[in-house]
Amino acid sequence: MARGSPRVPAAGGSLSGLLASREIVVACGPGGVGKTTTAAAAAAMAAARLGGKVLVLTVDPAKRLADALGLKGIGNKEKRVPEKAFTDAGVKPEGELYAAMLDTKESWDALISHHAPDTRTRDEILANPLYRNISGRFVQSHDYIAMERLFEIHAEGTYDLIVVDTPPTRNALDFLDAPERMAEFFSSRLLRWLIVPYRSKIVNFASRPFYQVADRILGTQFLSDIAEFFILFQSMYDGFVERARSVQRLLADRRTSFIVVSTLEAVPLREGEFFAQALSDRQLHLGAIVLNKVLPSYLRDPGGAAVAARLRDDAAKLAAQLSPITGGAQVEQVERVLSEVGSSYLDYRVIAEREAEEQAELETVPETLVSVPFFDTDVYDLKGLFRIGESLWGR
Amino acid sequence: MIPLLDRRLIFVTGKGGVGKTTVAAALALFASEHGKRTLLCEADPRGDIASYFETSPTEFRARELLPGLWGMSMDTEASLREYLRLNLRIPVVGRIGPLAKAFDFVATAAPGVREVLIVGKFCYEVREDHYDLVVVDASATGHIVGQLSAPQAINELVKVGLIRSQTDWVLEILSDPARTGLVVVTTPEEMPVNETMELAVRVKQETTVELASVVVNRVLPELFGRSEEQIFEQLCQEDATAELGRLADGDAGPVLQAARLAVTLRRTRAGHLERLRAGIDPEVAMLYLPFLFTRSHGLRTIRQVARSLGEELGF
Numbered sequence: 001m002a003r004g005s006p007r008v009p010a011a012g013g014s015l016s017g018l019l020a021s022r023e024i025v026v027a028c029g030p031g032g033v034g035k036t037t038t039a040a041a042a043a044a045m046a047a048a049r050l051g052g053k054v055l056v057l058t059v060d061p062a063k064r065l066a067d068a069l070g071l072k073g074i075g076n077k078e079k080r081v082p083e084k085a086f087t088d089a090g091v092k093p094e095g096e097l098y099a100a101m102l103d104t105k106e107s108w109d110a111l112i113s114h115h116a117p118d119t120r121t122r123d124e125i126l127a128n129p130l131y132r133n134i135s136g137r138f139v140q141s142h143d144y145i146a147m148e149r150l151f152e153i154h155a156e157g158t159y160d161l162i163v164v165d166t167p168p169t170r171n172a173l174d175f176l177d178a179p180e181r182m183a184e185f186f187s188s189r190l191l192r193w194l195i196v197p198y199r200s201k202i203v204n205f206a207s208r209p210f211y212q213v214a215d216r217i218l219g220t221q222f223l224s225d226i227a228e229f230f231i232l233f234q235s236m237y238d239g240f241v242e243r244a245r246s247v248q249r250l251l252a253d254r255r256t257s258f259i260v261v262s263t264l265e266a267v268p269l270r271e272g273e274f275f276a277q278a279l280s281d282r283q284l285h286l287g288a289i290v291l292n293k294v295l296p297s298y299l300r301d302p303g304g305a306a307v308a309a310r311l312r313d314d315a316a317k318l319a320a321q322l323s324p325i326t327g328g329a330q331v332e333q334v335e336r337v338l339s340e341v342g343s344s345y346l347d348y349r350v351i352a353e354r355e356a357e358e359q360a361e362l363e364t365v366p367e368t369l370v371s372v373p374f375f376d377t378d379v380y381d382l383k384g385l386f387r388i389g390e391s392l393w394g395r
Numbered sequence: 396m397i398p399l400l401d402r403r404l405i406f407v408t409g410k411g412g413v414g415k416t417t418v419a420a421a422l423a424l425f426a427s428e429h430g431k432r433t434l435l436c437e438a439d440p441r442g443d444i445a446s447y448f449e450t451s452p453t454e455f456r457a458r459e460l461l462p463g464l465w466g467m468s469m470d471t472e473a474s475l476r477e478y479l480r481l482n483l484r485i486p487v488v489g490r491i492g493p494l495a496k497a498f499d500f501v502a503t504a505a506p507g508v509r510e511v512l513i514v515g516k517f518c519y520e521v522r523e524d525h526y527d528l529v530v531v532d533a534s535a536t537g538h539i540v541g542q543l544s545a546p547q548a549i550n551e552l553v554k555v556g557l558i559r560s561q562t563d564w565v566l567e568i569l570s571d572p573a574r575t576g577l578v579v580v581t582t583p584e585e586m587p588v589n590e591t592m593e594l595a596v597r598v599k600q601e602t603t604v605e606l607a608s609v610v611v612n613r614v615l616p617e618l619f620g621r622s623e624e625q626i627f628e629q630l631c632q633e634d635a636t637a638e639l640g641r642l643a644d645g646d647a648g649p650v651l652q653a654a655r656l657a658v659t660l661r662r663t664r665a666g667h668l669e670r671l672r673a674g675i676d677p678e679v680a681m682l683y684l685p686f687l688f689t690r691s692h693g694l695r696t697i698r699q700v701a702r703s704l705g706e707e708l709g710f
Contacts, residue, residue, distance in 0.1 A: 031411020031535060032587070064585070129552060219556030266692055268412050296656070304649035311643060311650065321642050325635045329626050337626045340618050341654040347688035348653055354690055376659040378585045 013370050014394030015259070018287040019046040019161060022257045024154060024250070025287065028166045029261040030271040034292045037379055037388060038261045038372070039165040040065055044097055044382060045389035048086065051094030052160030055153065059102045059146055059167040068381050069099050076103040078153075081382075089383040098159070102167075107145045115236040115243070130229040143167060144178035144244075151247045176282060180248055257287035264291055264355035273362070288368035290392065291359060295374050299352035304345060311342030370394065396678050399608050399708060400426055402576045403521045404568065406531045406604065408539040408594070409580030410587045414612040414700075417692070418580045418684070419532035420447045421700035427464035428701070429710065431527040435460075436517055437468040438533045438542070444468070449694050465526065471509055474516045482557055507552070510545030515561055518568040521575075536579070536594050543569065543577070543602040569604050576607025581671070583611055583664035592674040606679055610704075611668065613686040615661040618654065627654065682707040 019025060019042060027039040036058055043056035055078055058065060066074045070085030078100040086093045109126060116122035125131050146167050154162060215223065233240075250256060258279050262272030272289070279286045298304060311318065319326075319335035326334050362369070372391040379385055399405065407422065409415035416437075423435035434457055437444045445452045448460050455473035457465040520529050534542050546562040546569065553559045569575050577598060581591040591609060598606050619627055629635055631651050640647040672681065684703045689696060 031537075033412060064589075216557055219553050219559060221555065222553045225552070263412075265412070296652075298649035299653055301646075301649045303645045304653070307640065307643045307645040307647050308650045308653075310645075311639075311647075314643075318639070318642055322630075322635075322639065325638055326626055326629055329622070329629075333623055334626055337619060337623050337630070340623075341627070341630075341650060344616075344618055344657045345650045345653045348657065350688050350690060376656060376663060378663070 013368065015042055015045075015288055015290070015368070015370055015392045016049070016394065018257055018259070018368070019163075020050050022161065022287070023159075023255040024150065024162050024164065024257070026150075026164045026166060026251075026256065026258045027261055027290075028258055029275055030268040033261050033263045033268050033272075034372075035261045036065060036165045037385070038259075038290055038292060038392070039163050040069065040099075041385045041388040042259075042392055043099075043161070043163040044069075044081075044385045045393055046161055046163070047081075047095045047097035048091050048093045048386070048389075049393070050161075053096050053098065053158060054161045054163065055098040055100060055159045056163045056165070057100050057102065057150060057153065058165040064378075064380070066099075068379055068385055069097070070382060071099060074099050074101040076100065076106045078158075085382045089381065089386055091382070091386060095160070100153075102146055102149055104145050107149050111145070111148060112236075115239040117235050121232055121235050125229075125232045128225070128229050128232065130225055144181075147178055147247050147251065148243070151243070151250050154250060176251065176278070176284070180244065252282075252284055254285065257285045259288045259290055260286065261290045261292055263293045264358045266358070269358055269362070288370055289362070291362075291369065291371040293374045294359070294371045295348065295352040295355055297352075299345070299348050300356060305349055308342040308345035308349070311338045312346065313342075315339035315342070396605075396607070396680065397573055397576070399576060399578070399680065400429070400431070400528070402572075402574055402607065403527070404517060404529045404531070404575040405578055405607070406533040406539070406543065406576075407578045407580060408533045408536055409610075410536045410590045413580050413582045413587050414684075415535065415580045416442065416444060416447060416532050417697065417700055418578070418610050418612060418704070419530055420444060420697045421704050422578070423464055423528075423530040424461070424697055425701040425705050425708075425710075426528050426530070427461065429705075430463070432463055432465075433528045433530060434465045434467065434520055434526040436520075436529060436531045437466070438513060438531055440468055440470055442468065442532065444532060447693065447697055469513055469516065471512055474512050478512060478515070482561070507541075507545040507548040508558070510542045511549050511558065511562060511565065514542060514545060514569070515565050518565045521568055522564065536590050539577075539594070540597050540601050543598070543604050547603070566603065569602075572605040572607075575604055577604050578608045578610055579606065580610045580612055582613045583615075583668040583671070585667055588667045588671045588674075591671060595675055595679075606676070608680045608682055609671070609675055610682045610684060611671070612684045614668075614683045615657070615664055615686050617661060618658055624658075627651075627658075631655070 025042065027035050027042070029035055039058065040056050043054050046052075047054040058074065063073070066072065069081045070088070071079055071081060078098045081097040081099060083093065086097075112125050112131075113122055116125065146164070150162065150164055153159065260272050260276050260279070262268050276286055276289065315335045315338040316331075318338055319331045322334060322338075323331060359369075359371070370392055372388055375384075375387065377384070379388065405422065407415055407419035409418070420435060423433045427433040435444065437453065443452075444466060448466065450460055450466075453460075453466040453468045455467060455470040455477075457467040460466045517529055517531050520526060533539055546566045549558060549562050550566065553562075579591050579594055581587040595606055595609075598604060630639060630647075636647050636651060639651075675681070682704065684700060684707070687696060687699060689699075
């Protein structure tokens with residue numbers, strides 16, 4: 001794979017340059033805009049056109065995506081997308097496409113096993129009720145583990161390109177800050193303060209009021225569960241912090257780039273812009289903005305609007321004039337069809353105009369802007385992904 | 396099943412981008428216009444429900460946004476402060492800083508503690524009868540189960556202490572279908588429909604809250620009946636399109652193309668809608684809201700949605 005000039009920004013509304021020059025491309029943005037599909041389409045195109053080994057790492061357990069990739073389900077372990085899925089889609093791939101899904105629990109367990117100083121500590125942590133709770137349902141832990149797993153896979157060096165689909169986080173930026181927060185968390189003085197009494201049995205004077213309150217709220221048993229958990233975790237402190245910092249460095253590295261995926265609807269777009277801003281605040285590389293599901297331009301045809309208005313307003317007259325063509329149909333029905341067709345155009349035009357305006361405003365952002373047209377059918381196979389992929393590649 | 400607006404606490408959830416906040420705001424507005432003292436709560440402190448009402452940002456302390464409609468935003472530190480003041484009866488004014496920090500810490504490690512505080516605040520408003528109805532613009536579908544099941548999780552982890560006795564009454568309110576219900580907002584598209592069906596199952600298995608209603612947002616209008624569709628197909632023939640263009644003084648191509656797009660869209664969505672209907676317990680009320688072909692969002696949109704919601708609720 002071409003790796004010569006990673007610093008040249010992609011141009012001309014295409015992701016091809018970005019995908020050819022980076023090792024990691026992270027797709028982020030608001031929920032519900034087709035982020036997972038976009039990431040998969042980008043990875044499929046890269047594998048087909050650029051060659052090398054390409055991995056799409058998804059956090060979305062969408063069965064449909066697995067189906068689209070011709071896989072029987074995607075797990076924590078990477079799976080190769082069968083060549084047949086490509087040939088079925090009429091594409092002869094230059095390289096290989098792999099897919100993996102993030103399994104939070106499994107990834108946490110692997111991480112603990114990696115960092116635990118001995119098997120006893122490992123087993124104690126894995127059995128701790130708090131740990132089980134955290135790794136199983138703790139929402140924010142997704143964010144950290146997603147980036148951690150990315151780091152791990154990247155470090156193994158198997159893939160030329162990894163395209164990552166980010167978790168739907170409550171706060172769009174959680175996953176970016178997760179490594180840093182994790183490091184902070186474990187190096188915090190507060191943590192030591194919290195577990196001191198359970199180590200020394202001597203509650204110091206300054207922290208006594210806190211324990212009294214905490215005890216009354218949470219109960220002693222719960223507090224000591226927490227303390228035990230942290231004491232166990234502290235044995236892994238150095239490894240964890242170092243790892244979190246490495247993850248952070250990798251995200252900021254020039255080999256990594258981010259793409260923000262959004263639609264042109266008001267709320268997602270605002271969130272998308274917020275995201276783009278946040279990336280630049282953190283000095284992370286924003287490679288492109290992908291606008292998904294953009295309505296076709298014929299909806300903004302000025303002549304079209306005039307015709308549509310006439311269809312709606314003069315439907316009765318036009319229906320009568322059309323009777324040689326429409327033959328046996330009732331004139332009233334033809335009238336209704338014409339009026340519906342006209343009104344519908346004008347309705348959709350409102351949306352298309354609004355989107356065009358949003359896009360024009362956005363174009364002042366000095367980044368690659370890729371737009372993917374609205375497709376009226378859902379993606380069910382690799383062929384569908386390639387249709388989106390073609391748009392990502394630009395004309 | 397108990398009518399939606401007869402309940403006291405309604406959580407509104409949905410996949411990102413389906414209009415969850417809009418529906419929560421519209422539901423609260425409608426209730427307030429029908430004589431209910433209503434509190435609209437935003438569970439996400441970063442949300443901007445205020446912009447939907449075109450007013451200055453809401454805070455933890457509820458403020459009357461419109462007659463009969465109060466708004467507040469969740470703030471866990473303020474909630475903790477209130478909680479301590481009410482439950483411990485100790486002056487924590489000076490100490491809340493480090494305490495809140497420590498709490499934050501514990502909450503980060505012990506999942507559920509923060510959620511209990513959030514959900515507890517909403518339940519508290521119900522218990523104290525401050526309002527007739529509390530509408531919560533809750534977490535998105537990915538997190539709502541965690542939020543609603545937190546009191547149980549805490550109950551399992553914590554055996555004694557104040558928080559335990561708190562989760563007992565919180566659970567009682569949440570588990571009572573006469574008082575509490577969950578509304579899931581979706582759109583008739585593939586992923587939102589899938590998520591809604593999965594969520595319905597998880598809510599039943601993992602929480603004690605009743606799924607009261609599914610709101611299907613952005614339902615597209617039906618353009619043609621069957622015989623009308625034949626006429627449309629006739630018009631799409633090359634000669635007919637040319638003739639129509641001549642009569643209407645322009646190119647009819649884009650207009651007919653757009654109508655075809657509208658028909659296809661509607662049809663694709665109808666399929667997803669059917670799947671949804673088949674997948675959701677028929678007891679659960681389905682409410683349909685039309686796609687709004689409007690330029691703007693804000694109060695005007697909320698009013699339109701509130702009106703449609705009212706019709707669907709039989710008012």
